Amino acid sequence: MRLGETLRRLDRLQHSLGFKIAASAVVVGLMLFGLGAVALDAIGSREAVEERLAAVEATQEEQADGRESLARAGDDASALAAVQRIAEQQDNPTGRAFAIGAGGFVALVIVWLGLALTYLGIALVAGVVVVPLWLFESTRSFALIGAGVLALSASFTALMQFLRLAFSGPGPVFAIARNVLAEAVRLKLSLLFIVLLVFALAALPGLLDGERQLRFRIQSFLQYGTGGAFWIIALLTLLFSVATVAFEQRDKLIWQTVTKPVSPAKYIFGKWLGVAGLNAVLLAVCASGVFLFVEYLRVQPAAGEIRAFEPASTGVLISEDRLKLETEVLSARVTAEPEPPFRMDDPGFRESLREYIESRRRIEPGFAQTDAEFEEVVRDTFRSATVHAMTLEPPIITPTGAQAVPRYFRFENLEGARRSTRPVTIRFKVNSDENNPTHFYDIEFLFMGSSGPFSTHRKTAAAVTQTMTLPNDIIQANGVLEFYMYNHGRDDDRWWETGMQLSGPLYIDENGGLQLLYSVGDYRANFMRVIFVLWLKLAALAMLGICTATFLSFPVATLVAGVIFLSAEAAGFLAGSLESYRIRDHDGNLIWWKYVAEQIALVISDFFRIYASLRPTSRLVDGRLLSLGDTALGLVVLALFTLVVYAVAVLIFRRRELAIYSGQ
Amino acid sequence: MQRNTVLQLIALGVFASCVAAAGFVSTRLTSSSSRHQLVYTEHTAEGLPAAVGLGVALGPVRGFFVNFLWMRANQLKDDGRFHEAMNLSRAITALQPRYPHVWVFHAWNMAYNISVTSSDRHERWQWVNNGIQLLRNDAIRFNNSDLLIHKELGWIFLHKISGVTDDANQFYKRELAAEWTEVLGEPPRLGPVLSASLARTLSESLRGTHGYRLQLPRNEGERIARRFTSVARADFEQTLEEGVGPDNTLTRRQAEALAEMLERFGVAGELPRIPLSQYLAGALYEAWFGPVAAAPETMAELYQRNPQTRALVEAIRANVTTNLDRTFLQRYTRTRAIANSVYRDRLDQVGPRSRALFDLVEDERFADAWPALLNHVRRRVLIDHYNMEPSRMIRYTRRFGPIDWRHPAAHALYWTTRGVELSLRRVEDRNQDDFDFINTDRQVMHALQELYRFGDLYFSYLYHVFPSLRLDRGQLADGMVIDSLYRAVPNAYFIDTYAQTLEELRERANQFGIFEDYRRRTYTLYSAGYENFLKDAIRFLYRRGEIERANYYHEKLITYDKRNVHYAALTYELATSIDEFVREQFSEDRFKTHYVAVSEIEAALQGAFINGLLTGNDTLFQRNFAYARAFHRAYVREQVEGMDLAAAGGRGRARMEVVDRDFRWVAGSTFMDLISTLDISDAERVYDAAPEDLRRFGYWIMQREVGSARNPEIALGGREFNDVFPEPPGMDEFERWMDEQLTRFRSN
Incomplete structure (x- = not known):
């Protein structure tokens, strides 16, 4: 029998219903077996973790370093609970279960697409290439990249087939969407980006620095895996969404569509559906890859561990790298800010201000006469009071030595953080008058926790953000966190020798200079929300690209849509920059061109304020929660934006005369 | 002549003129580009990294791109997102490797900002060390003579490790000491007099036994010989009649005779008490390090010089490791440390490779091959792993004194001095503002001061690397917990070095400004520093009971002609007896200063x-x-x-x-x-x-x-x-x- 005939028979076989049912049964069976193995392993692992924790618990009283890695705070029970919570990640089967589920789903899709034997054949050929490469140290990285590329490509092609099936319904919208998908893999422009994406993602794990702490490796991978994938897909979306409409017009292919009974609304929607579907497939492939590799990295030994979750030093509950990874990176944390000393609308404050203004008017009769002027005085006074409340005064020199000055801080409504067993993080940044990077300051924190007062010191340079991981028992039972901060001055301040004090005050920015971060959820759910928001952004971008292409040529439409997209992405940076942007010279004269630039920047930053505030990738990398509320807000705003742009595109498209029969 | 021919001749003439002009200006251009650090390396033959190619490929976009990365890296650093800031800095250094500020920013981030975010000592040290490695191994390779990078590297050693501002400074000091014990071995222990083991080292070096021959000044040789009886030194004195070697050093025969005398009486246990002078202390360190500096460059050369090493290397490669590098030295030092300790009987519990290494160390057949091989590996590690030059190290030992490379100030001294020396070749009138010689030189002085204050190091390597005496394959001694001893006490052999170097640097400082010109200023930092230094030294020597030397330096302080004159009464205050002077020193709160405390307590105890x-x-x-x-x-x-x-x-x-x-x-x-x-x-x-x-x-x-x-x-x-x-x-x-x-x- 000839090879061609054999292949044809095999193809017929993989398309037959009986084969599909049998193959599906095999896949489901393997999935069940895998899930069972994971569950059994988790039970065994849980027992090992419990044994280790029990051993640690039993010996911790003898160990001076027992709670070293939890910043030596609070009582041991709290520290142990926090560690236990982290150690549970070791036997958490979610990652492996997800891998089996995702792999099984892709396999079922392949089976029912009638491609099971084809993919099996490709896998065998790939194995023949990859396995020998794996055997040699020098070529192992190529094997990894090769395997990654194959897995990602197989997933991508299978999901694309699945999407085609999903779009196989009747009507012009699905037909146009199907065409878009076909175009995506046919057009060199989009194919280039897809290949680039697959190779970049496959090569990324190999670029991680194995010497680096685990938390930094994972942060880097999340940053470049998620953020990098988003930007590549965004560029693809921008170019492809414009191209798919603009090229049809340029090449007159659109005649074949618009001469049929297809309304502009359906045409635009069909195009958008195709691009958004492609985005969904690409994001799903990338997100799965990133998620699975993060789960893999998570069970690798962190710095200071002999095995994952097992510290190298005896008597240490948890390595610092692991603690920070689990509490500051693979986490979904929310931020609390300290309570201001009083509110701006506090009646007492306003009353005392009125008295002050009255007394001032006796000297200066015209002072704060109008309501607007009064409000300005209120704002200025409140601001200076807030700045004062966030200033750490330098130590006072007394005959017996230096005396640090306490500054009181209070956080409220932390019941959730107190109930949880997870550690909390204090994040702070101080500024000095000169912010000299060679100067180091000694800051003391005195916490009035539920286990009694507890003090710890941190050494910090000015203008550098610092974090401290602490057990949650620094929060009182009523959900209030109270502590004092002391500025013990500069390290090199040898006032007793020189007779001159060098240390000055330290300032904490009232906006984000001092924060408490605590975990309220799982990183995995956060990851899913982040991916969803990224898809929303891409979908909006797709509509923007299509809209601009309805009336502009490819290069111009790309430029316009690109500028709008970059403006939206840079809106946060722009808003931050505007704070220090000066439109007047030293003499107070207005510089007109700076004024114009500022107004344009203000419009952009205001218009995209909500878009910019989403920051999904940054939140993921920093272990910050992207809440359901934020996700819903993002959904509403982006959906609204997409709808408006859609409406504009339809309106424009209706007015276009794209298929005029000239009669010649 | 046809018109075309005329045109062709004119074109040829223009072409020839251009070639001639190019030949004329290219030499100046090359030297100027080198002077202004516009070349990747000082030797054009050295290959460029792939990243440089990427930078070139980016063309005009590179500047814009680097600017963007630079702004973002700064912002990320301020936000505490160090991991990303580091990635970006790495990208910038790859794109513009000759931009020293980025290297410095990147190293500073690691050594100062990221390190303090961790409370784990090991992790902190890793970051500090990463910062050092970045400057030493990468930045300096691309910017071989950049002063800023050398200065910052020296500063990390001096401030971050040698200083006390970091909570974990004691751990850093131990880690560095352990690392350099592995790289160079333990240096000679200098006591107050020449011990038998030091005499043996000196003797071997005078003979050139390990490939390095010490050139000892004739007067120093005579000073040593005078301590022996006239009978004992007769052979040596006989050789003195033949004159002196180059630069007033001992001739080969004189050195041999001195070596013979030292060895004979050292072995017999009749060595007279020969006080160590500053010079002799430095010479002993030179004798110790010299064989490393003079070791063969390549394995082939090693085999040629010492054929026995070939069998040893083959045995090591077959049973221990194929890489004769830094990790090999680490394994060797650890194995030796165990073998030479009271825990020697635990060797049967170590891993098979360490056991095999130990067997090779003990193998009598390789007794001569080991020192030769180790010296070669140490030399290669210094060059390849640490980007250091053994010849320069030995030159600095000769110049400054007994530099213990386990001490952070030793490295600060090496890198800052190197930076100054190389930069001086590039400086000229029009670009001298680009070079901060004065502050770098001050750092040299601080390093010397540190070596005086803490340069005599007692460090227990074994207990540092095996805090629980635990090896990779199990506990050696259950429950045995011993930590390393690290005692850094004053090293009086640097007192004179400080004074000598100060004058050299003051001379240079006067070329670049008037900040240190005592003739034009009533107060200079160099003079103030030297006055304080002398006060400390006098107190130290006085407490140690070396009253004569203390008096000498007291006299020097009183008669110091470059003293600051802003406080006229000082002359009268100083002009007291040595007893009163020392007593007066403590009318202030001097006991609160850490280095004074170390110096006073140590000196009093030694005394x-x-x-x-x-x-x-x-x-x-x-x-x-x-x-x-x-x-x-x-x-x-x-x-x-x-x-x-x-x-x-x-x-x-x-x-x-x-x-x-x-x-x-x-x-x-x-x-x-x-x-x-x-x-x-x-x-x-x-x-x-x-x-x-x-x-x-x-x-x-x-x-x-x-x-x-x-x-x-x-x-x-x-x-x-x-x-x-x-x-x-x-x-x-x-x-x-x-x-x-x-x-x-x-x-x-």
């Missing part, structure tokens, strides 16, 4: 032991010992006890706790250090004269140093250990107390 016990002067011993105790009490009360909250992460060790808070331990450990560096006869004398409690310390250390040696009778001159060092009463209780102390160190 008590050397000038009191060794010479049998009990009054001097009692006086100095009581002074050390009183000073210690005052310092601990002021700087340690009240500062526990400022302790390094609550570890119980205050940041300024540069001396232990238990005086018994301070005195005992100083006694142990001293007695273990003395020859047996002196050690016995000191031991006999010491009070009972100190004798327990002496017994404890000598039992481990000598008593457990394989052939203690050789060291003890054929006598039994307990005859030389009779066991003092209460040793059982003392052993328990020592265990507690060592456990306490580990937990700290």
Whole structure:
């Protein structure tokens, strides 16, 4: 029998219903077996973790370093609970279960697409290439990249087939969407980006620095895996969404569509559906890859561990790298800010201000006469009071030595953080008058926790953000966190020798200079929300690209849509920059061109304020929660934006005369 | 002539003129681009990294791109997102490797900003070390003569590791000491006089036994010889008649004769007491390091010079490791440390490779091959792994004195001096503002000052690398917890170096400004620094009982012609007796300063032991010992006890706790250090004269140093250990107390 005939028979076989049912049964069976193995392993692992924790618990009283890695705070029970919570990640089967589920789903899709034997054949050929490469140290990285590329490509092609099936319904919208998908893999422009994406993602794990702490490796991978994938897909979306409409017009292919009974609304929607579907497939492939590799990295030994979750030093509950990874990176944390000393609308404050203004008017009769002027005085006074409340005064020199000055801080409504067993993080940044990077300051924190007062010191340079991981028992039972901060001055301040004090005050920015971060959820759910928001952004971008292409040529439409997209992405940076942007010279004269630039920047930053505030990738990398509320807000705003742009595109498209029969 | 021909001739003429002009300006252009650091390396033949190609490929976009990355990296650093800031800095250094500020920013981030975000000592050290490696191994390779990078590298060694501002500075110091013990081995222990082992080192070096021949000045050779009897030195003196070698050094025959004399009397145990001069101390270090600097460059050369090494290398490659690099030196040092310790019997529990290595070390066939191989590997590691030049290191040893490379200030001194030396080649009138020589030179002086204050190092490598004496394959000693000893005390051999270097640097500073010109300013930092330095040195020598030297420097201070004149009464205040001068020094709060505390306590104890016990002067011993105790009490009360909250992460060790808070331990450990560096006869004398409690310390250390040696009778001159060092009463209780102390160190 000839090879061609054999292949044809095999193809017929993989398309037959009986084969599909049998193959599906095999896949489901393997999935069940895998899930069972994971569950059994988790039970065994849980027992090992419990044994280790029990051993640690039993010996911790003898160990001076027992709670070293939890910043030596609070009582041991709290520290142990926090560690236990982290150690549970070791036997958490979610990652492996997800891998089996995702792999099984892709396999079922392949089976029912009638491609099971084809993919099996490709896998065998790939194995023949990859396995020998794996055997040699020098070529192992190529094997990894090769395997990654194959897995990602197989997933991508299978999901694309699945999407085609999903779009196989009747009507012009699905037909146009199907065409878009076909175009995506046919057009060199989009194919280039897809290949680039697959190779970049496959090569990324190999670029991680194995010497680096685990938390930094994972942060880097999340940053470049998620953020990098988003930007590549965004560029693809921008170019492809414009191209798919603009090229049809340029090449007159659109005649074949618009001469049929297809309304502009359906045409635009069909195009958008195709691009958004492609985005969904690409994001799903990338997100799965990133998620699975993060789960893999998570069970690798962190710095200071002999095995994952097992510290190298005896008597240490948890390595610092692991603690920070689990509490500051693979986490979904929310931020609390300290309570201001009083509110701006506090009646007492306003009353005392009125008295002050009255007394001032006796000297200066015209002072704060109008309501607007009064409000300005209120704002200025409140601001200076807030700045004062966030200033750490330098130590006072007394005959017996230096005396640090306490500054009181209070956080409220932390019941959730107190109930949880997870550690909390204090994040702070101080500024000095000169912010000299060679100067180091000694800051003391005195916490009035539920286990009694507890003090710890941190050494910090000015203008550098610092974090401290602490057990949650620094929060009182009523959900209030109270502590004092002391500025013990500069390290090199040898006032007793020189007779001159060098240390000055330290300032904490009232906006984000001092924060408490605590975990309220799982990183995995956060990851899913982040991916969803990224898809929303891409979908909006797709509509923007299509809209601009309805009336502009490819290069111009790309430029316009690109500028709008970059403006939206840079809106946060722009808003931050505007704070220090000066439109007047030293003499107070207005510089007109700076004024114009500022107004344009203000419009952009205001218009995209909500878009910019989403920051999904940054939140993921920093272990910050992207809440359901934020996700819903993002959904509403982006959906609204997409709808408006859609409406504009339809309106424009209706007015276009794209298929005029000239009669010649 | 046709028109076209004319045109062609004109074109040819223009072409020839251009070629000639290009030839003329290209030389100047090349030298200018080199001077302004516009080339990737100083040698164009060196290959460019792939990233440079990427930078070139980016073309004009590169500047814009780098600017963007730079802004973002700064922002990320401010936000505390260091991991991303580091990634970006790495990208910038790849795109613009000759932009020194980015290297410095990147290294600073790691050594200063990221390191302090962790409370784990190991992780902190890793970041500090990463910062050092970045500058030393990458930045300097691309910017070989950039002064800023050298200065910053020196600063990290000097401020971050040698200083006390970082909570974990004590750990950094130990890690660096362990690392350099592995790279170069333990340096000679310099006692007050030339011991038998030092005499052997000197003798071998004078003969050039290990491939390096020490050039000793004739007057230094004569000074040594004068300590011998006239009969003993007769052969040497006979050779003196043949004249002197180059630069007034000993001739080969004279050196041989001196070596013969030292060896003969050293082995016989009749070596006279030869005080170590500053020069001799440096020469001994040169003798120790010289064979490394003179080691073969390549393996082929090694095999040629010492054919036995080929078999040894083959055996190592077959049984231990294929890479003769830094990790090999680490494995070797660790194995040797175990083998030479009281835990030698645990060697059967180490891994097979270490065991195989140990067998090779013990193999008599390779006795001569080992030093040759080790010297070669050390040399290669210095060049390949540390980007250091052995020839430069030995030159600096000759120039500055006994540099102990385990000390951070030694590296600060090396890199800052190197930076200045290389930059001086590029500086000229129009670009001198780009070079910060004055501040870099000041750093050189600070490094020398540190080497004086803390340059005599006693470090226990074994207990640092095996804190629980645990090897990779199991516990060597269950429950045994001993931490490393790290005592950094003043090294008086740097006193004169400081003065000599100061004058050189002042001379240079005057070329670049008037900041250090004592003729035009009433106050210069160099003069102020030297005055303080001399005051410290005088106090130290006085406490140590070296009154004559203290008087010499006191005289020098009074007559110092470059002294600051802003405080006219100072001359009168200084013009007192040495006793009054030292007493006056403490009318201020000097005891609060950490280096003063170390210097005072150490000097008083050394004075008590050397000038009191060794010479049998009990009054001097009692006086100095009581002074050390009183000073210690005052310092601990002021700087340690009240500062526990400022302790390094609550570890119980205050940041300024540069001396232990238990005086018994301070005195005992100083006694142990001293007695273990003395020859047996002196050690016995000191031991006999010491009070009972100190004798327990002496017994404890000598039992481990000598008593457990394989052939203690050789060291003890054929006598039994307990005859030389009779066991003092209460040793059982003392052993328990020592265990507690060592456990306490580990937990700290």
